[in-house]
Amino acid sequence: MTDIKLRQQKIRNFSIIAHIDHGKSTLADRILEYTGALTSREMQEQVLDKMDLERERGITIKLQAVRLSYKADDGEEYILNLIDTPGHVDFTYEVSRSLAACEGALLVVDAAQGIEAQTLANVYLALDNDLEILPVINKIDLPSADPERVKEEIEEVIGLDASEAVHASAKAGIGIKEILEQVVQKVPAPTGDPDQPLKALIFDSHYDPYKGVIVYVRVVDGQIKAGSKIKMMATDKVFEVIEVGAFKPRMTIVDELNVGDVGFIVAGIKHVGDTRVGDTVTDAKNPTPEPLPGYRKINPMVFCGLYPIESSDYNDLREALEKLQLNDASLSFEPETSSALGFGFRCGFLGLLHMDVIQERIEREFNIPLITTAPSVIYHITLTNGEMITIDNPSNYPEIGKIEYVEEPYVKAAIIVPNDFVGTVMELCQTKRGEFVNMEYLDTTRVTITYQIPLSEIVYDFFDQLKSSTKGYASFDYEISGYRKSNLVKMDILLNGEQVDALSFIVHREKAYHRGRVICEKLRELIPRQMFEVPIQASVGTKIIARETVKAMRKNVLAKCYGGDISRKRKLLEKQKEGKKRMKQVGSVEVPQEAFMAVLKIDDK
Numbered sequence: 212m213t214d215i216k217l218r219q220q221k222i223r224n225f226s227i228i229a230h231i232d233h234g235k236s237t238l239a240d241r242i243l244e245y246t247g248a249l250t251s252r253e254m255q256e257q258v259l260d261k262m263d264l265e266r267e268r269g270i271t272i273k274l275q276a277v278r279l280s281y282k283a284d285d286g287e288e289y290i291l292n293l294i295d296t297p298g299h300v301d302f303t304y305e306v307s308r309s310l311a312a313c314e315g316a317l318l319v320v321d322a323a324q325g326i327e328a329q330t331l332a333n334v335y336l337a338l339d340n341d342l343e344i345l346p347v348i349n350k351i352d353l354p355s356a357d358p359e360r361v362k363e364e365i366e367e368v369i370g371l372d373a374s375e376a377v378h379a380s381a382k383a384g385i386g387i388k389e390i391l392e393q394v395v396q397k398v399p400a401p402t403g404d405p406d407q408p409l410k411a412l413i414f415d416s417h418y419d420p421y422k423g424v425i426v427y428v429r430v431v432d433g434q435i436k437a438g439s440k441i442k443m444m445a446t447d448k449v450f451e452v453i454e455v456g457a458f459k460p461r462m463t464i465v466d467e468l469n470v471g472d473v474g475f476i477v478a479g480i481k482h483v484g485d486t487r488v489g490d491t492v493t494d495a496k497n498p499t500p501e502p503l504p505g506y507r508k509i510n511p512m513v514f515c516g517l518y519p520i521e522s523s524d525y526n527d528l529r530e531a532l533e534k535l536q537l538n539d540a541s542l543s544f545e546p547e548t549s550s551a552l553g554f555g556f557r558c559g560f561l562g563l564l565h566m567d568v569i570q571e572r573i574e575r576e577f578n579i580p581l582i583t584t585a586p587s588v589i590y591h592i593t594l595t596n597g598e599m600i601t602i603d604n605p606s607n608y609p610e611i612g613k614i615e616y617v618e619e620p621y622v623k624a625a626i627i628v629p630n631d632f633v634g635t636v637m638e639l640c641q642t643k644r645g646e647f648v649n650m651e652y653l654d655t656t657r658v659t660i661t662y663q664i665p666l667s668e669i670v671y672d673f674f675d676q677l678k679s680s681t682k683g684y685a686s687f688d689y690e691i692s693g694y695r696k697s698n699l700v701k702m703d704i705l706l707n708g709e710q711v712d713a714l715s716f717i718v719h720r721e722k723a724y725h726r727g728r729v730i731c732e733k734l735r736e737l738i739p740r741q742m743f744e745v746p747i748q749a750s751v752g753t754k755i756i757a758r759e760t761v762k763a764m765r766k767n768v769l770a771k772c773y774g775g776d777i778s779r780k781r782k783l784l785e786k787q788k789e790g791k792k793r794m795k796q797v798g799s800v801e802v803p804q805e806a807f808m809a810v811l812k813i814d815d816k
């Protein structure tokens with residue numbers, strides 16, 4: 212066997228999959244520490260979760276890859292590539308990206324919680340990718356841990372053999388060696404042929420201001436080194452490789468990447484559009500005839516408008532979105548104009564969390580204060596002339612007279628919950644226009660409840676309501692199940708008699724009155740008093756269905772300082788300016804950011 216083939220036998224590529232909070236990041240840290248990739252001092256900060264925002268929210272968003280070396284009990288030195296995956300329901304797409312680069316996955320299940328909704332969703336993705344799944348029962352240090360029950364659950368619900376599942380505590384560092392031994396023994400070495408032309412899967416990328424687009428790859432056949440000419444098969448673009456490297460965990464330049472390796476390529480790639488996550492990289496002179504099967508591209512589900520508060524930030528906002536899109540193929544955007552908010556972008560996201568994260572990153576990393584409009588899903592509208600149009604922005608909703616019928620996206624939602632909360636969850640799903648599908652017992656204490664629910668209802672704080680009504684015990688996962696006809700209308704909001712396009716939303720006819728009333732009340736609380744009285748109205752078509760009034764300001768703040776000290780006056784004005792930062796002048800009325808999101812906070816009960 213050649214050296215390359217021998218080396219290939221020693222490579223293990225694996226991911227960790229888990230429901231959120233079951234301890235994936237903690238386990239990844241322990242593995243890094245155990246293999247000596249980092250000292251415990253360096254481990255103080257979770258390394259795999261790099262972004263600030265992730266650390267604060269305690270969730271994993273971007274996947275990361277690390278190359279580790281591990282001396283196993285058989286005396287051999289192995290190369291382990293660990294690819295991190297996000298656990299949140301919004302990020303299924305990124306999970307499937309990282310799984311496509313692996314041969315195995317550690318399935319981490321919390322010994323006290325057992326299987327949760329994303330445990331199942333992630334297992335299905337791993338099975339789709341033909342991965343060897345190694346169950347790990349984590350948090351055995353907890354007094355409430357019941358590893359035997361969890362093992363049974365894994366065998367019964369998932370149908371995996373859990374007899375050799377490692378009992379671990381990522382926190383206390385128990386079971387780490389056993390896990391690594393299982394990875395070495397049970398995860399297959401990469402198959403792939405070093406003598407075939409280069410074939411590598413792009414599973415991620417990021418933009419570096421000095422080096423351009425850095426592409427993360429898993430080499431399937433052949434090899435790649437500095438000086439090679441490579442071709443991106445989807446775009447036919449050719450580049451000369453400047454350097455290749457591995458994540459150890461810091462990016463480190465290496466001589467070449469061989470079969471089974473996970474690493475990065477720098478090739479002076481300037482344009483976002485030239486590389487696509489999921490594409491195959493091949494040798495430009497000796498290309499492979501067939502690209503790798505790419506993975507399912509997932510389309511954005513939730514759309515909203517992002518507008519700079521200062522219109523001079525418009526171009527910076529475009530650049531920020533372009534940069535973010537580089538790391539995040541699931542983000543989409545196109546310019547849009549609103550008569551209320553001016554020039555901005557209509558952006559598409561995988562879900563609400565994704566939307567929040569992008570918005571916060573723009574504000575923090577790029578320092579652009581934003582106004583965000585309420586999220587919307589994509590509606591299919593069939594017009595009386597037979598034409599079907601799709602709409603992701605309520606302000607483009609056609610006149611009622613031109614509409615034959617409207618369809619909206621539904622999801623199949625699976626909710627896992629302790630028996631005691633079945634009634635509460637069903638009630639919540641009913642108020643969200645859910646249709647009961649079935650209920651199955653997971654074990655003696657928990658059930659999986661399945662509903663068909665309109666996506667638009669999920670988008671409007673379903674998850675928060677589910678968590679709060681079940682004291683945090685419910686877990687939830689969903690997949691799009693298709694479009695259905697629905698009796699929907701557009702609700703417009705008028706401030707001071709003028710319609711504010713950015714406040715319009717689409718609602719089920721039966722809920723229109725209630726929502727119209729509540730939204731007017733909310734807006735009355737949110738909109739500060741102005742120099743004049745501001746009527747707030749909600750209308751469907753030409754019919755006004757609710758009205759509230761913001762009373763005029765009683766006193767001018769400056770009146771108090773009449774003839775007084777100028778520095779005090781300035782302070783007051785500055786204070787007012789502070790308060791205004793998040794305001795947008797809409798016609799004659801100043802509207803705060805929260806007003807555009809008020810529609811999300813309506814309780815339907």
Ligand SMILES: Nc1nc2c(ncn2[C@@H]2O[C@H](COP(=O)(O)OP(=O)(O)OP(=O)(O)O)[C@@H](O)[C@H]2O)c(=O)[nH]1
Pocket residue numbers: 229230231232233234235236237238269270271297298299349350351352353379380381382383
């Ligand atoms: N008692 C105990 N707590 C643990 C253990 N492993 C992780 N935790 C805790 O569980 C919480 C969640 O752990 P994380 O590692 O952040 O979970 P995660 O699965 O990576 O979560 P996401 O990154 O949000 O998907 C943290 O507060 C950890 O300290 C363990 O073995 N025992």
